[in-house]
Each structure stands twice: as structure tokens, then as C-alpha cells.
Amino acid sequence: xxxxxxxxxxxxLSEEACLTINCTYTATGYxxxxxxxxxxxxxxxxxxxATKADDKGSNKGFEATYRKETTSFHLEKxxxxxxxxxxxxxxxxxxxxxxxxxxxxxxxxxxxx
Amino acid sequence: xxxxxxxPKFRILKIGQSMTLQCTQDMNHNYMYWYRQDPGMGLxxxxxxxxxxxxxxxxxxxxxxxxxxxxEDFPLRLELAAPSQTSVYFCASRRTxxxxxxxxxxxxxxxx
Numbered sequence: 001x002x003x004x005x006x007x008x009x010x011x012x013l014s015e016e017a018c019l020t021i022n023c024t025y026t027a028t029g030y031x032x033x034x035x036x037x038x039x040x041x042x043x044x045x046x047x048x049x050a051t052k053a054d055d056k057g058s059n060k061g062f063e064a065t066y067r068k069e070t071t072s073f074h075l076e077k078x079x080x081x082x083x084x085x086x087x088x089x090x091x092x093x094x095x096x097x098x099x100x101x102x103x104x105x106x107x108x109x110x111x112x113x
Numbered sequence: 114x115x116x117x118x119x120x121p122k123f124r125i126l127k128i129g130q131s132m133t134l135q136c137t138q139d140m141n142h143n144y145m146y147w148y149r150q151d152p153g154m155g156l157x158x159x160x161x162x163x164x165x166x167x168x169x170x171x172x173x174x175x176x177x178x179x180x181x182x183x184x185e186d187f188p189l190r191l192e193l194a195a196p197s198q199t200s201v202y203f204c205a206s207r208r209t210x211x212x213x214x215x216x217x218x219x220x221x222x223x224x225x
Contacts, residue, residue: 004155032211043117043203043216044156051211089155098163099144099210100171103155 002027006090006104021075021107023090031092033073038087080111119204119217126194126224134189134220136204144207145187149200194224
């Protein structure tokens with residue numbers, strides 16, 4: 001079955017540091033890939049997505065590129081802010097599977113001033 | 114634009130009690146899902162629906178039941194609550210199979 005493996009956390013960075021959160025996946029077909037962010041006490045919300053190989057998703061300074069050859073979708077940001085502190089989830093969904101998403105376990109990011 | 118609305122936000126149940134978690138969406142999405150999130154873990158799929166009148170089991174359906182009589186509503190029923198059902202429950206919807214999911218704010222359930 002499908003699976004998503006995320007870099008284990010927690011991750012603690014100083015403001016303006018670079019961020020990379022690794023995500024690799026296993027899928028039977030050609031999934032769409034997503035990064036969701038969860039702030040304390042809230043539901044998940046979409047951060048960015050990519051629907052086919054070599055697509056780059058970007059939003060709020062975050063980027064991730066769909067790498068089919070390495071089955072990866074790593075999340076990057078060049079300069080993090082305190083407000084980026086949250087839990088980040090990598091996920092995939094397959095068109096042939098009723099859109100049932102498979103999620104990674106989440107990576108908690110804390111950014112210190 | 115309300116999106117996905119879940120009620121209640123918090124609930125404490127005693128072992129053996131029953132309850133229904135409500136979920137409604139106003140985006141006319143056919144696909145709806147119930148997940149549970151345990152501490153430090155990702156989301157596990159409980160049940161899902163691809164349209165009104167159609168539901169199916171996910172990864173962890175035991176102890177739960179759902180119905181989908183309308184496009185908007187997708188309630189989750191817990192019968193005979195057990196401590197293992199202590200979790201945060203999220204409802205989500207999506208327009209098509211590979212578009213992004215929209216999540217409710219969650220229901221934090223404690224079974225004592």
C-alpha cells in the first residue's frame with residue numbers, strides 16, 4: 001500500500017535559518033503530493049501541492065518539488081520566522097483510490113527569536 | 114465561506130456512552146473523510162464517502178459508524194465509547210480525488 005515517511009522531529013531553528021523537512025513516499029500509481037500545516041488547536045490547512053513529476057509547489061516562501069525518480073517531496077524555506085512554528089504533514093492522494101490521503105507522522109517545527 | 118464545520122469542539126464521554134460527531138461542508142464536495150489523530154502521529158482514516166448514500170471503511174473503522182444522507186453532512190457515530198477512542202477527530206472534504214483536502218477544526222474527545 002501507499003506510505004509516506006517524513007523526517008522525524010522535533011526541529012528547532014533560530015529565526016532566519018534555513019529549513020528542510022524530508023519527505024519520501026511509496027505509491028502504486030501517480031499520486032498528487034501535498035504539504036499541510038497545522039497550527040496549535042486547529043485543523044490541517046494546505047501549504048502547497050504538486051500534481052505531477054517535476055512540478056514545484058510554493059506558498060509563503062515554502063517550496064517543494066515533486067521528484068519521481070527519488071520519490072521525494074522535501075519541504076524547504078530559506079528563512080524561517082517565529083510564525084512558521086507549527087506541525088507540518090506530508091501527504092499523498094491517488095486518483096484511483098477515492099482520494100484517500102496517506103499522511104506522514106508530522107514534523108514539529110519550533111522557531112526561536 | 115464556512116468551509117468544513119465540526120461540532121462539538123470538545124467532549125468528555127464515559128466508557129460505554131455513545132455520541133455523534135457532526136460534520137458539515139458548504140463547498141458542494143462529493144468526497145468526505147473522517148480521520149483520527151493520536152499524539153505525535155499522523156492521521157488515520159476511519160471512514161470515507163464519495164457521495165451521498167455511499168460510504169466505506171477506512172483504516173481504523175472498528176467502533177465507529179457513519180452515514181451520508183446529504184452531500185453536506187457526514188456525521189460520525191461512536192457506539193459504546195472506549196478509552197482507546199480518546200483522540201482528536203478531523204472531518205475533511207475535497208472536490209475531486211487529487212485536489213487538496215479542506216479540514217474542520219477538530220473535535221477533541223476524551224473517554225474516561
